[in-house]
Amino acid sequence: MISTKKNKIIDKLFQILGIISTFFGLLLLAVFIGFILYQGLGRLNFDFITALPSRIPERAGIYTALAGSLWILALSIIFSVPLGIAAAIYLEEYIPEGKFSKFLEINISNLAGVPSIIYGLLGLQIFSMFPGLNGSLLAGAFTLSLLILPIIIVAAREAIRAVPSSIKDAAYALGATKWQTIRHQTLPAAFGGIMTGIILALSRAVGEAAPLIVVGAMAYVPFVPKSPIDQYSVLPIQIFNWISRPQHGFVINAAAGIIVLLVITFSMNALAVYLRNKNQKKFS
Amino acid sequence: MKKIIYLLTLALLAGIYACNNGNSNENTGKLSGNIKIDGSSTVYPITEAVAEEFRNIQPEVHVTIGISGTGGGFKKFGRGETDISDASRTIKDSEKEVCEKNNIHYIELPVAYDGMAVVVNPENDWVDHFTVEELKLLWSPEAQDSILKWNQIRPEWPNKEIHLFGPGTASGTYDYFTHAIVGKSSSSRGDYTASEDDNVLVQGIKNDKYALGFFGLAYYEENKSILKLVPIDAGNGAVSPSAKTVLSGEYTPLSRPIFIYVNTNAAEKPEVVKFVEFYLENAKQLSAEVGYIPLQDEKYAASKKKFSDFLKTHKKSGK
CATH class of the missing domain: 3.40.190.10 (Periplasmic binding protein-like II)
Incomplete structure (x- = not known):
């Protein structure tokens, strides 16, 4: 009798603990976003988006940093997406099960957890062999591609694995080859999941500053890069630079820059969620 | 699904295209080219201010400034990757050796006090x-x-x-x-x-x-x-x-005084010469504006003379 009562109390306590845990992170995030909005929203206007860097906080803007971030995103997509999907298809559909595939699997999962600065140092080693490319968009995008490749591979593999085997079996039964089955059945069915992984990986890449500073991204770039071998800056570096300046106006600029970066990552995440939901409806 | 990919790519390409057509000032008779600067984040605000003003008179000269730190800046400088290095201290012996090994010569110019x-x-x-x-x-x-x-x-x-x-x-x-x-x-x-x-x-x-x-x-x-x-x-x-x-x-x-180091090979480019002259001309006003203490007038005069003397002798021996 007493023990059931006690158990009920423990049950209740655990429930409360769970609620606190759930809301702790969310609350912190809400406080952070509220603070940033309070600080930066007033600064955010069209001029801020289209102005060049400046020593005067009220005149400074994020135009070239934003352009650099878009360049980096586009180039990273070109490098990492085909490689990532191809690797995932190979690992999921072609490689024979065994010690070797286990070995690859563990290593790729580990790579997904390596700190980004390590990739920056790797990129620096590689690109110091090509002095002309040092500090170029190409070097930055390549480094970030290495960073997000394992994430894309892992996500794409899971999406491919989730495709019901009945779909594949039906294709084989109709005499399709392996490639035909992958091309016309598996990939379209896994599309939503793969896109989700890619977009989440890219939204990580767009927030990175440290590895790009290591491979030579600049802090002051008063022009929009015109080719992949041009110098560049990105939003996170601009924000980092502003936060460490003594004048209070730059701290407000940094908050406004963070809002822009948050809008970019949130809308990318929203797109990922949308694609996932749409895909689920189709195949369930 | 295909439509979404298509739209996504299109949006990205449009973004890049729009950015590409950002600024194209036609200024004939003006200088053009790139000036690469890297180094101390302490010196950065002054160099940024100078670059910002320089852009008003020479919009076709692309000045980029990094914040790798004094040591990181000298590493690149010693490999000949940058034209000017921002430094919050004088160059160390070990860094001098690298410059000598790579046949890189430089001129040291104080720009303000910190x-x-x-x-x-x-x-x-x-x-x-x-x-x-x-x-x-x-x-x-x-x-x-x-x-x-x-x-x-x-x-x-x-x-x-x-x-x-x-x-x-x-x-x-x-x-x-x-x-x-x-x-x-x-x-x-x-x-x-x-x-x-x-x-x-x-x-x-x-x-x-x-x-x-x-x-x-x-x-x-x-x-x-x-x-x-x-x-x-x-x-x-x-x-x-x-x-x-x-x-x-x-x-x-x-x-302490803080410095810029100019690579003497880079000083053969007219846009770098113009930039350094502009720097020394305006460092007094701009360094104060971003929170530093300008050097005495005679020190700026001495730096200018050092640089112009260097240009004269360099031209003689160079050609």
């Missing part, structure tokens, strides 16, 4: 000044785990723990402070709160009655109301840092 402020919490009512000896006692490597309380520095000060704040060991400010106070560059106690972001130090000291820290004078100037400045006595009475005391040399040893 004062360092020692600060405490405004509620701290016992500190009136610090002597250099006291700072040395507090910050030397031997002080770690032994000098932990205020009254160990002066017996009349409170019997309370002292909490130290300072820039991280990679910064030029730390290098200089340890050189000036401890007597050996990069040698200090390790048990202090370090941050590469001086605003973090400001917040730390602001919230802690028993704190003491040091950082660039500009950070004190912007946070006067929440910090208390500590005058420093180097043997001739306690002196507070200000433009006047730094210029007169009274505020020692915590003020």
Whole structure:
């Protein structure tokens, strides 16, 4: 009798603990976003988006940093997406099960957890062999591609694995080859999941500053890069630079820059969620 | 599905295209080209200000500035990757050797003074000044785990723990402070709160009655109301840092000149020559505007002469 009562109390306590845990992170995030909005929203206007860097906080803007971030995103997509999907298809559909595939699997999962600065140092080693490319968009995008490749591979593999085997079996039964089955059945069915992984990986890449500073991204770039071998800056570096300046106006600029970066990552995440939901409806 | 990919690619391409057509000023007769600058984040605000103004008269010259730190900047400079290096200290022997090995010659030009402020919490009512000896006692490597309380520095000060704040060991400010106070560059106690972001130090000291820290004078100037400045006595009475005391040399040893280093090969490019001349011409006004202390007029004149003399002899021997 007493023990059931006690158990009920423990049950209740655990429930409360769970609620606190759930809301702790969310609350912190809400406080952070509220603070940033309070600080930066007033600064955010069209001029801020289209102005060049400046020593005067009220005149400074994020135009070239934003352009650099878009360049980096586009180039990273070109490098990492085909490689990532191809690797995932190979690992999921072609490689024979065994010690070797286990070995690859563990290593790729580990790579997904390596700190980004390590990739920056790797990129620096590689690109110091090509002095002309040092500090170029190409070097930055390549480094970030290495960073997000394992994430894309892992996500794409899971999406491919989730495709019901009945779909594949039906294709084989109709005499399709392996490639035909992958091309016309598996990939379209896994599309939503793969896109989700890619977009989440890219939204990580767009927030990175440290590895790009290591491979030579600049802090002051008063022009929009015109080719992949041009110098560049990105939003996170601009924000980092502003936060460490003594004048209070730059701290407000940094908050406004963070809002822009948050809008970019949130809308990318929203797109990922949308694609996932749409895909689920189709195949369930 | 295909439509979405298509739209996504289209949006991205459109974005890139729009950006590409950003600025295309047609200015015939004006200079063009690239100037690559990297180095100290302490010198960065001045160089940024100069580059911003330079762009108004030479819009086709693309100046880019990095913040790899003085050491990181000299590494690139020594490999010949940058035209100008921002430095918050003079070049080290090891860095000179790299330059010599790679046949890179340079000219060193001071551009402003950077004062360092020692600060405490405004509620701290016992500190009136610090002597250099006291700072040395507090910050030397031997002080770690032994000098932990205020009254160990002066017996009349409170019997309370002292909490130290300072820039991280990679910064030029730390290098200089340890050189000036401890007597050996990069040698200090390790048990202090370090941050590469001086605003973090400001917040730390602001919230802690028993704190003491040091950082660039500009950070004190912007946070006067929440910090208390500590005058420093180097043997001739306690002196507070200000433009006047730094210029007169009274505020020692915590003020230093900061520099740009120009690669002499880069100085063969007319846009680099123009930029450096413009830099020395405007450094006085612009360095003050971004929170630094300008050099004396005669020092700027000396730098200009050094640079123009160099250009003359260089042209003679070069051609």
